[in-house]
Amino acid sequence: MQLFFNLSITIFFGLVAKLGHANIGTVATRQPVGAERFEFLTGKVISSNSDLKSHWDKAYSKQEFIYGKKPAKFLATNFHVIPSKGRVLDVGMGEGRNGVFLASKGFDVVGIDISSIAVKKAEILAKENQTKITAIVADVNEYHFPPKSFDAILSFYYVDRKLLNKLVGWLKPGGYIFYEGFLIEHKHQIKSPEPDEYFLKKHEVLNFFPKFKILKYSEDTSPQSYTSSIIVKKSL
Numbered sequence: 001m002q003l004f005f006n007l008s009i010t011i012f013f014g015l016v017a018k019l020g021h022a023n024i025g026t027v028a029t030r031q032p033v034g035a036e037r038f039e040f041l042t043g044k045v046i047s048s049n050s051d052l053k054s055h056w057d058k059a060y061s062k063q064e065f066i067y068g069k070k071p072a073k074f075l076a077t078n079f080h081v082i083p084s085k086g087r088v089l090d091v092g093m094g095e096g097r098n099g100v101f102l103a104s105k106g107f108d109v110v111g112i113d114i115s116s117i118a119v120k121k122a123e124i125l126a127k128e129n130q131t132k133i134t135a136i137v138a139d140v141n142e143y144h145f146p147p148k149s150f151d152a153i154l155s156f157y158y159v160d161r162k163l164l165n166k167l168v169g170w171l172k173p174g175g176y177i178f179y180e181g182f183l184i185e186h187k188h189q190i191k192s193p194e195p196d197e198y199f200l201k202k203h204e205v206l207n208f209f210p211k212f213k214i215l216k217y218s219e220d221t222s223p224q225s226y227t228s229s230i231i232v233k234k235s236l
């Protein structure tokens, strides 16, 4: 699978520096928390994709929250469409900035990520915010939730086209998907070595969920951003 290691580090480090996020102080001094421990805590399956896992574990083994602690703006300004206290899945949750934000607003949040270090940081962030999330360490491509489990699903900066049908199946009728990622222009701008498939083409997300109603769609094509964002709703 994926991801934007180089580009995300570039972009989000800039953002982190700008926002001056506080260091958490504890993560870097600890041994990485083993995936087995999370299996024990969550009772859920563990990823078998060890290369991807170590790639992301390495990225997250810094003290600071590399993506910051604040939610993505697109989520923070639009989350109110999700029914209150609804059950939300955050795929490729990372350090939990989005999932923890929703948990603090009263949602029942399940976050899944291949990196046990990211998940540990997400749990720390939840604690800091006096809230809780259900955290799962696993490759989401190998994981199975029961059909129609969630009122909303978040996929932020985790572009994985082969996962789209699974997301649709996991969503309850009337549920919402929030999807945001970098446009391919961003890859060109930062000369990222990452494969093209990790980036979105202009307007591409409009075709990701063809049977869903599009509630909101925006593309920021300013060179500082190059992002595409969408909220879609499954029919009842």
Ligand SMILES: C[S@@+](CC[C@H](N)C(=O)[O-])C[C@H]1O[C@@H](n2cnc3c(N)ncnc32)[C@H](O)[C@@H]1O
Pocket: 001, 002, 003, 004, 008, 052, 056, 067, 091, 092, 093, 094, 095, 096, 097, 098, 112, 113, 114, 115, 118, 138, 139, 140, 141, 155, 156, 157, 158
């Ligand atoms: C660019 S980060 C985005 C994190 C978070 N969504 C955010 O916006 O802050 C992508 C995340 O996807 C996770 N990831 C990559 N491949 C995955 C997979 N196959 N299953 C689960 N998580 C995965 C990585 O560990 C990483 O945390």
